[in-house]
Amino acid sequence: xxxxxxxxxxxxxxxxxxxxxxxxxxxxxxxxxxxxxxxxxxxxxxxxxxxxxxxxxxxxxxxxxxxxxxxxxxxxxxxxxxxxxxxxxxxxxxxxxxxxxxxxxxxxxxxxxxxxxxxxxxxxxxxxxxxxxxxxxxxxxxxxxxxxxxxxxxxxxxxxxxxxxxxxxxxxxxxxxxxxxxxxxxxxxxxxxxxxxxxxxxxxxxxxxxxxxxxxxxxxxxxxxxxxxxxxxxxxxxxxxxxxxxxxxxxxxxxxxxxxxxxxxxxxxxxxxxxxxxxxxxxxxxxxxxxxxxxxxxxxxxxxxxxxxxxxxxxxxxxxxxxxxxxx
Amino acid sequence: xxxxxxxxxxxxxxxxxxxxxxxxxxxxxxxxxxxxxxxxxxxxxxxxxxxxxxxxxxxxxxxxxxxxxxxxxxxxxxxxxxxxxxxxxxxxxxxxxxxxxxxxxxxxxxxxxxxxxxxxxxxxxxxxxxxxxxxxxxxxxxxxxxxxxxxxxxxxxxxxxxxxxxxxxxxxxxxxxxxxxxxxxxxxxxxxxxxxxxxxxxx
Numbered sequence: 001x002x003x004x005x006x007x008x009x010x011x012x013x014x015x016x017x018x019x020x021x022x023x024x025x026x027x028x029x030x031x032x033x034x035x036x037x038x039x040x041x042x043x044x045x046x047x048x049x050x051x052x053x054x055x056x057x058x059x060x061x062x063x064x065x066x067x068x069x070x071x072x073x074x075x076x077x078x079x080x081x082x083x084x085x086x087x088x089x090x091x092x093x094x095x096x097x098x099x100x101x102x103x104x105x106x107x108x109x110x111x112x113x114x115x116x117x118x119x120x121x122x123x124x125x126x127x128x129x130x131x132x133x134x135x136x137x138x139x140x141x142x143x144x145x146x147x148x149x150x151x152x153x154x155x156x157x158x159x160x161x162x163x164x165x166x167x168x169x170x171x172x173x174x175x176x177x178x179x180x181x182x183x184x185x186x187x188x189x190x191x192x193x194x195x196x197x198x199x200x201x202x203x204x205x206x207x208x209x210x211x212x213x214x215x216x217x218x219x220x221x222x223x224x225x226x227x228x229x230x231x232x233x234x235x236x237x238x239x240x241x242x243x244x245x246x247x248x249x250x251x252x253x254x255x256x257x258x259x260x261x262x263x264x265x266x267x268x269x270x271x272x273x274x275x276x277x278x279x280x281x282x283x284x285x286x287x288x289x290x291x292x293x294x295x296x297x298x299x300x301x302x303x304x305x306x307x308x309x310x311x312x313x314x315x316x317x318x319x320x321x322x323x324x325x326x327x328x
Numbered sequence: 329x330x331x332x333x334x335x336x337x338x339x340x341x342x343x344x345x346x347x348x349x350x351x352x353x354x355x356x357x358x359x360x361x362x363x364x365x366x367x368x369x370x371x372x373x374x375x376x377x378x379x380x381x382x383x384x385x386x387x388x389x390x391x392x393x394x395x396x397x398x399x400x401x402x403x404x405x406x407x408x409x410x411x412x413x414x415x416x417x418x419x420x421x422x423x424x425x426x427x428x429x430x431x432x433x434x435x436x437x438x439x440x441x442x443x444x445x446x447x448x449x450x451x452x453x454x455x456x457x458x459x460x461x462x463x464x465x466x467x468x469x470x471x472x473x474x475x476x477x478x479x480x481x482x483x484x485x486x487x488x489x490x491x492x493x494x495x496x497x498x499x500x501x502x503x504x505x506x507x508x509x510x511x512x513x514x515x516x517x518x519x520x521x522x523x524x525x526x527x528x529x530x531x
Binding site for chain 2: 011260290293296297300301303315
């Protein structure tokens with residue numbers, strides 16, 4: 001029984017939308033693997049899906065954010081090519097976003113060797129963090145596992161201490177979260193507020209689950225000796241984000257708050273799965289948002305999720321760790 | 329604050345002195361509601377992160393449909409609209425309030441809405457509604473606090489905020505006593521993630 005199921009069993013709640021999204025993800029992952037099975041693939045190359053696929057929270061309108069992972073040396077020709085993957089996947093309406101983060105080849109060397117400084121651009125940072133926090137393999141899974149292992153090793157160097165959260169990894173995760181928040185405004189200005197409401201709600205809910213799904217395991221590394229931190233993180237981060245949250249609420253005896261936080265997220269997922277709601281939120285400009293019952297409700301659910309997470313961080317034994325590691 | 333009832337700017341100023349985090353603006357008399365709605369419609373600058381409006385618990389001079397229409401006009405920055413279950417005649421009339429509607433448990437003087445069993449039927453009609461846990465009300469119903477624990481168990485995923493106080497012998501809300509603080513602590517510790525509204529000045 002996974003942590004979400006345990007939380008549901010402890011509280012007598014069902015989280016129907018999360019479990020439905022999991023079933024849909026499993027089904028669609030099987031289909032996706034079949035579509036990609038016929039592609040010629042180099043031995044050091046794999047294909048992975050990111051975002052809601054990695055969170056196991058697929059809704060009918062989720063994007064197919066895929067990337068070709070290359071564990072070996074950088075080169076100009078990689079099999080499969082982006083064109084071949086795009087053709088195999090099809091689904092024109094769900095193509096990756098236009099920022100170029102996905103829908104391309106990603107060299108593991110870049111993710112591992114370019115941490116910090118100018119070469120670690122927004123794309124590289126996003127790909128690295130999402131590879132660890134919300135990705136799932138769909139072709140040649142061993143490459144995905146190898147890349148994750150190498151990226152993790154890049155964080156867990158000799159600076160890691162017994163019974164301390166790994167600060168280098170923590171700092172990069174916090175940097176990523178703040179980058180998302182700053183880029184939200186950047187995108188708003190660049191695109192003159194298009195899709196502001198939907199993006200705002202996702203920032204307050206799905207992106208927060210992503211961040212907390214990394215933050216909590218990293219803080220809980222304080223329970224382990226340095227040698228055990230890698231295996232612990234590898235095991236925990238292989239679970240979907242919401243499972244990591246459910247696990248943390250159970251571990252820290254904050255079951256009531258966990259039920260409310262995850263219950264709110266469950267209802268938010270129901271909103272995202274509704275095509276009418278999604279269309280309205282996509283259309284809604286910022287100046288009208290506070291007059292939209294849908295936006296107000298989505299915003300309220302995001303607040304409920306945040307309240308639960310804040311209680312977990314500040315009203316449990318995690319509080320001294322957040323104080324010591326979360327600010328400076 | 330009782331002396332300033334209806335003077336919303338002054339009440340807000342008084343509340344801010346205590347906390348800028350959460351506030352409940354209570355229009356307990358039906359005649360107080362229009363002025364509160366008008367005050368909030370003007371979008372006054374407010375410091376609160378969580379703003380609840382307590383709807384009328386007496387003196388409703390309009391139909392339920394009219395009351396709901398008025399409450400539904402409250403601006404989007406109002407997080408919760410608290411109502412007493414014993415004042416609700418037709419639950420379905422309140423569906424338009426959606427997730428902002430919050431139902432409070434009642435004290436022992438009321439005929440209904442006191443226990444989880446009595447509230448369950450109401451919530452069945454209002455799937456999106458939240459729950460306001462009035463810990464002192466629950467204590468008047470069952471001094472062992474078993475009924476209070478039952479409320480938190482049954483409505484764990486609906487809990488939105490908590491009312492904190494003690495109850496005097498004439499059933500008024502008074503500052504939380506040291507004895508009640510100890511008695512309520514195990515239950516309040518289950519509510520650390522939601523705002524607490526003090527229904528009487530702190531000791």
